[in-house]
Amino acid sequence: xxxxxxxxxxxxxxxxxxxxxxxxxxxxxxxxxxxxxxxxxxxxxxxxxxxxxxxxxxxxxxxxxxxxxxxxxxxxxxxxxxxxxxxxxxxxxxxxxxxxxxxxxxxxxxxxxxxxxxxxxxxxxxxxxxxxxxxxxxxxxxxxxxxxxxxxxxxxxxxxxxxxxxxxxxxxxxxxxxxxxxxxxxxxxxxxxxxxxxxxxxxxxxxxxxxxxxxxxxxxxxxxxx
Numbered sequence: 357x358x359x360x361x362x363x364x365x366x367x368x369x370x371x372x373x374x375x376x377x378x379x380x381x382x383x384x385x386x387x388x389x390x391x392x393x394x395x396x397x398x399x400x401x402x403x404x405x406x407x408x409x410x411x412x413x414x415x416x417x418x419x420x421x422x423x424x425x426x427x428x429x430x431x432x433x434x435x436x437x438x439x440x441x442x443x444x445x446x447x448x449x450x451x452x453x454x455x456x457x458x459x460x461x462x463x464x465x466x467x468x469x470x471x472x473x474x475x476x477x478x479x480x481x482x483x484x485x486x487x488x489x490x491x492x493x494x495x496x497x498x499x500x501x502x503x504x505x506x507x508x509x510x511x512x513x514x515x516x517x518x519x520x521x522x523x524x525x526x527x528x529x530x531x532x533x534x535x536x537x538x539x540x541x542x543x544x545x546x547x548x549x550x551x552x553x554x555x556x557x558x559x560x561x562x563x564x565x566x567x568x569x570x571x572x573x574x575x576x577x578x579x580x581x582x
Contacts, residue, residue: 402479408486412440463500477507491542
Protein backbone atom coordinates (compact mmCIF):
# COMPACT_ATOMS: atom_id res chain seq x y z
CA UNK A 357 0.00 0.00 0.00
CA UNK A 358 1.38 3.40 -0.96
CA UNK A 359 1.49 5.67 2.08
CA UNK A 360 4.11 8.28 1.32
CA UNK A 361 2.39 10.76 -0.97
CA UNK A 362 2.38 14.38 0.16
CA UNK A 363 -0.05 16.95 -1.14
CA UNK A 364 1.19 20.32 -2.31
CA UNK A 365 -0.89 23.42 -2.93
CA UNK A 366 -2.45 23.73 0.48
CA UNK A 367 -0.17 26.64 1.37
CA UNK A 368 -1.02 28.76 -1.64
CA UNK A 369 -4.04 30.37 -3.24
CA UNK A 370 -6.84 28.17 -4.48
CA UNK A 371 -9.36 30.72 -5.70
CA UNK A 372 -9.96 28.86 -8.97
CA UNK A 373 -13.28 27.33 -9.96
CA UNK A 374 -11.51 24.32 -11.48
CA UNK A 375 -9.07 21.81 -9.95
CA UNK A 376 -5.98 24.01 -10.18
CA UNK A 377 -3.92 24.06 -7.00
CA UNK A 378 -1.46 26.83 -6.21
CA UNK A 379 1.74 26.11 -4.29
CA UNK A 380 3.49 29.02 -2.62
CA UNK A 381 6.87 27.36 -3.27
CA UNK A 382 6.33 27.61 -7.03
CA UNK A 383 6.26 31.40 -6.88
CA UNK A 384 9.50 31.43 -4.89
CA UNK A 385 11.59 29.01 -6.91
CA UNK A 386 10.38 28.62 -10.50
CA UNK A 387 12.54 31.36 -12.01
CA UNK A 388 15.73 30.15 -10.34
CA UNK A 389 15.08 26.55 -11.36
CA UNK A 390 14.34 27.52 -14.94
CA UNK A 391 17.60 29.46 -15.14
CA UNK A 392 19.40 26.15 -14.55
CA UNK A 393 17.25 23.98 -16.82
CA UNK A 394 17.30 26.50 -19.65
CA UNK A 395 21.08 26.31 -19.95
CA UNK A 396 20.85 22.58 -20.63
CA UNK A 397 17.70 22.58 -22.75
CA UNK A 398 18.57 25.55 -24.95
CA UNK A 399 18.55 24.50 -28.61
CA UNK A 400 17.59 20.89 -27.82
CA UNK A 401 14.50 18.87 -28.64
CA UNK A 402 13.17 15.70 -27.09
CA UNK A 403 11.10 14.33 -24.24
CA UNK A 404 11.40 15.49 -20.62
CA UNK A 405 9.65 13.76 -17.72
CA UNK A 406 8.83 15.72 -14.58
CA UNK A 407 8.80 13.11 -11.80
CA UNK A 408 6.43 14.24 -9.08
CA UNK A 409 4.83 17.28 -10.70
CA UNK A 410 2.84 18.36 -7.65
CA UNK A 411 0.37 21.08 -8.57
CA UNK A 412 1.53 21.16 -12.21
CA UNK A 413 2.64 24.79 -12.15
CA UNK A 414 6.30 24.07 -12.83
CA UNK A 415 5.70 21.90 -15.87
CA UNK A 416 3.42 24.41 -17.61
CA UNK A 417 5.85 27.25 -16.87
CA UNK A 418 8.77 25.27 -18.28
CA UNK A 419 6.75 24.23 -21.32
CA UNK A 420 5.92 27.87 -22.10
CA UNK A 421 9.63 28.65 -22.17
CA UNK A 422 10.76 25.51 -24.06
CA UNK A 423 8.21 24.93 -26.82
CA UNK A 424 10.55 22.59 -28.69
CA UNK A 425 10.53 20.12 -25.81
CA UNK A 426 7.72 17.65 -25.12
CA UNK A 427 6.93 17.59 -21.39
CA UNK A 428 5.52 14.58 -19.55
CA UNK A 429 4.21 15.42 -16.06
CA UNK A 430 3.58 12.71 -13.50
CA UNK A 431 2.53 12.20 -9.90
CA UNK A 432 1.02 9.66 -7.52
CA UNK A 433 -1.46 11.89 -5.70
CA UNK A 434 -4.91 12.03 -7.29
CA UNK A 435 -5.51 15.67 -6.36
CA UNK A 436 -2.19 16.56 -7.97
CA UNK A 437 -3.09 14.68 -11.13
CA UNK A 438 -6.34 16.64 -11.39
CA UNK A 439 -4.51 19.91 -10.76
CA UNK A 440 -1.86 19.14 -13.39
CA UNK A 441 -4.56 18.36 -15.96
CA UNK A 442 -6.40 21.58 -15.06
CA UNK A 443 -3.26 23.70 -15.43
CA UNK A 444 -2.50 22.12 -18.82
CA UNK A 445 -6.05 22.81 -20.00
CA UNK A 446 -5.95 26.37 -18.65
CA UNK A 447 -2.69 27.21 -20.43
CA UNK A 448 -3.67 25.28 -23.59
CA UNK A 449 -0.15 24.06 -24.26
CA UNK A 450 0.42 21.66 -27.14
CA UNK A 451 3.78 20.44 -25.84
CA UNK A 452 2.58 19.08 -22.48
CA UNK A 453 1.15 15.56 -22.38
CA UNK A 454 -1.62 14.46 -19.99
CA UNK A 455 -0.33 13.63 -16.49
CA UNK A 456 0.61 10.05 -15.72
CA UNK A 457 0.18 8.27 -12.41
CA UNK A 458 3.66 6.94 -11.63
CA UNK A 459 5.09 5.28 -8.52
CA UNK A 460 8.78 6.18 -8.43
CA UNK A 461 9.56 3.41 -5.96
CA UNK A 462 9.24 1.03 -8.92
CA UNK A 463 12.55 1.13 -10.86
CA UNK A 464 10.55 0.44 -14.03
CA UNK A 465 8.29 3.45 -13.51
CA UNK A 466 8.48 4.42 -17.17
CA UNK A 467 6.51 1.26 -18.04
CA UNK A 468 3.34 3.33 -17.72
CA UNK A 469 4.57 5.41 -20.65
CA UNK A 470 5.80 2.56 -22.84
CA UNK A 471 2.89 2.33 -25.26
CA UNK A 472 3.04 3.75 -28.75
CA UNK A 473 2.04 7.19 -27.46
CA UNK A 474 4.74 7.43 -24.80
CA UNK A 475 8.09 9.22 -24.94
CA UNK A 476 11.25 7.86 -26.43
CA UNK A 477 14.59 7.91 -24.66
CA UNK A 478 14.52 10.91 -22.35
CA UNK A 479 16.40 14.14 -22.86
CA UNK A 480 15.95 14.95 -19.18
CA UNK A 481 14.18 14.07 -15.96
CA UNK A 482 13.33 16.84 -13.50
CA UNK A 483 12.30 16.07 -9.93
CA UNK A 484 11.73 18.72 -7.26
CA UNK A 485 11.04 18.30 -3.55
CA UNK A 486 10.27 14.59 -3.66
CA UNK A 487 12.99 12.35 -2.28
CA UNK A 488 13.10 13.93 1.19
CA UNK A 489 9.36 13.37 1.70
CA UNK A 490 9.46 9.74 0.62
CA UNK A 491 11.20 6.54 1.70
CA UNK A 492 14.71 5.87 0.41
CA UNK A 493 13.30 3.30 -2.04
CA UNK A 494 11.79 6.22 -3.99
CA UNK A 495 15.25 7.72 -4.51
CA UNK A 496 16.50 4.27 -5.49
CA UNK A 497 13.69 3.78 -8.00
CA UNK A 498 14.06 7.26 -9.45
CA UNK A 499 17.80 6.84 -10.02
CA UNK A 500 17.46 3.32 -11.40
CA UNK A 501 14.77 4.47 -13.82
CA UNK A 502 16.86 7.44 -14.89
CA UNK A 503 19.75 5.10 -15.68
CA UNK A 504 17.41 3.00 -17.84
CA UNK A 505 15.51 5.73 -19.64
CA UNK A 506 17.82 8.69 -20.20
CA UNK A 507 19.32 8.94 -23.65
CA UNK A 508 23.15 9.03 -23.84
CA UNK A 509 23.30 12.82 -23.56
CA UNK A 510 20.40 13.05 -21.09
CA UNK A 511 20.46 14.47 -17.58
CA UNK A 512 18.61 14.02 -14.31
CA UNK A 513 17.96 17.18 -12.28
CA UNK A 514 17.11 16.89 -8.57
CA UNK A 515 16.01 20.02 -6.70
CA UNK A 516 15.57 20.40 -2.97
CA UNK A 517 17.39 20.55 0.36
CA UNK A 518 20.44 18.30 0.75
CA UNK A 519 23.12 17.70 3.33
CA UNK A 520 26.77 18.03 2.29
CA UNK A 521 29.39 15.81 3.86
CA UNK A 522 26.85 14.62 6.41
CA UNK A 523 26.05 18.13 7.61
CA UNK A 524 23.10 20.40 6.97
CA UNK A 525 23.82 23.56 5.02
CA UNK A 526 21.56 25.68 7.23
CA UNK A 527 19.87 25.51 10.62
CA UNK A 528 16.47 25.75 8.92
CA UNK A 529 17.25 22.60 6.94
CA UNK A 530 18.22 20.76 10.14
CA UNK A 531 14.94 21.78 11.78
CA UNK A 532 13.04 20.72 8.65
CA UNK A 533 14.84 17.36 8.61
CA UNK A 534 13.87 16.70 12.22
CA UNK A 535 10.24 17.49 11.51
CA UNK A 536 10.25 15.17 8.51
CA UNK A 537 11.72 12.27 10.49
CA UNK A 538 9.31 12.88 13.35
CA UNK A 539 6.46 12.59 10.87
CA UNK A 540 7.87 9.47 9.19
CA UNK A 541 11.19 7.81 10.15
CA UNK A 542 11.71 6.82 6.50
CA UNK A 543 11.72 10.45 5.35
CA UNK A 544 14.50 12.97 5.67
CA UNK A 545 16.88 15.35 3.92
CA UNK A 546 19.32 13.25 1.87
CA UNK A 547 23.05 13.73 1.63
CA UNK A 548 24.75 14.70 -1.62
CA UNK A 549 27.34 11.97 -1.08
CA UNK A 550 24.77 9.20 -0.66
CA UNK A 551 23.00 10.38 -3.81
CA UNK A 552 26.31 10.32 -5.71
CA UNK A 553 27.03 6.77 -4.51
CA UNK A 554 23.53 5.62 -5.47
CA UNK A 555 23.97 7.17 -8.92
CA UNK A 556 27.37 5.54 -9.37
CA UNK A 557 25.91 2.12 -8.59
CA UNK A 558 23.46 2.71 -11.44
CA UNK A 559 25.97 3.90 -14.03
CA UNK A 560 25.39 7.61 -13.50
CA UNK A 561 27.65 10.29 -12.05
CA UNK A 562 27.10 13.58 -10.29
CA UNK A 563 27.95 16.09 -13.02
CA UNK A 564 27.15 19.37 -11.31
CA UNK A 565 26.01 20.74 -7.96
CA UNK A 566 24.35 24.15 -8.07
CA UNK A 567 23.55 26.35 -5.09
CA UNK A 568 19.99 27.65 -5.15
CA UNK A 569 18.06 30.20 -3.10
CA UNK A 570 16.63 29.31 0.32
CA UNK A 571 19.37 26.75 1.10
CA UNK A 572 18.38 24.40 -1.69
CA UNK A 573 20.53 22.69 -4.31
CA UNK A 574 20.17 21.25 -7.77
CA UNK A 575 22.05 18.01 -8.35
CA UNK A 576 22.55 17.02 -11.99
CA UNK A 577 23.46 13.49 -13.03
CA UNK A 578 24.63 12.12 -16.37
CA UNK A 579 25.88 8.81 -17.71
CA UNK A 580 29.47 7.75 -17.14
CA UNK A 581 31.56 8.24 -20.27
CA UNK A 582 32.55 5.14 -22.12
